[in-house]
Amino acid sequence: CFGRWHPSPRRGLKDAPDKGAHWCGLPLLTGSDVGDTPEYNPDLLDDPQWPCGKHKRVLIFASYMTTVIEYVKPSDLKKDMNETFREKFPHIKLTLSKIRSLKREMRNLSEECSLEPVTVSMAYVYFEKLVLQGKLHKQNRKLCAGACVLLAAKISSDLRRNEVKQLIDKLEERFRFNRRDLIGFEFTVLVALELALYLPENQVLPHYRRLTQQS
């Protein structure tokens, strides 16, 4: 099971066995499913037209926007997005907005540490794989995001020792965890990714294109 997915408890909190059991009991997470997990889709979580719910038209036909938008308050649209996402992926414990905002933070701090877009892209792939595996929850989401950036930076950049230290300082400051937890979690993430840190181009490239086009 994934006991380690609960970051080490602080302030004397005990591990919550209930949560662990719930976590491990999800059919999508059992070991025997590993061979059947669908191919990772690098567009799934970034697709601006997804999830399409009942406001599909708003998202797809830009020219209809002004007429349709009158009937759809932006807050409803957001709610629908979260809800559609939850229905489609009941095993994912975070909302789609939260997932996207974590990715923005990953990108922001990577840029501030002068990491290349390709590094951010790789971190995104690691992160989204963990998200889609249903491994993230409220308590570990920042550690996951941080560990993904750190692993991507180590594997794709030729970082010097003091640059790694700088990055860890930044991660620590931004995500407010302590570095001991981060270093421990790095290994957990590595195992969850089945040590597959070198990624096929078709998984990285879509992220890379979006990152370099947006900026």
Ligand SMILES: *[C@@H]1O[C@H](CO)[C@@H](O)[C@H](O)[C@H]1NC(C)=O
């Ligand atoms: C959608 O998710 C975001 C991020 O968690 C949250 O802030 C927002 O309140 C949610 N929207 C609704 C309407 O539930």
Ligand SMILES: *[C@@H]1O[C@H](CO)[C@@H](O)[C@H](O)[C@H]1NC(C)=O
């Ligand atoms: C990161 O976010 C901060 C605060 O929102 C912003 O001031 C800063 O310009 C961003 N940095 C980059 C590189 O996007």
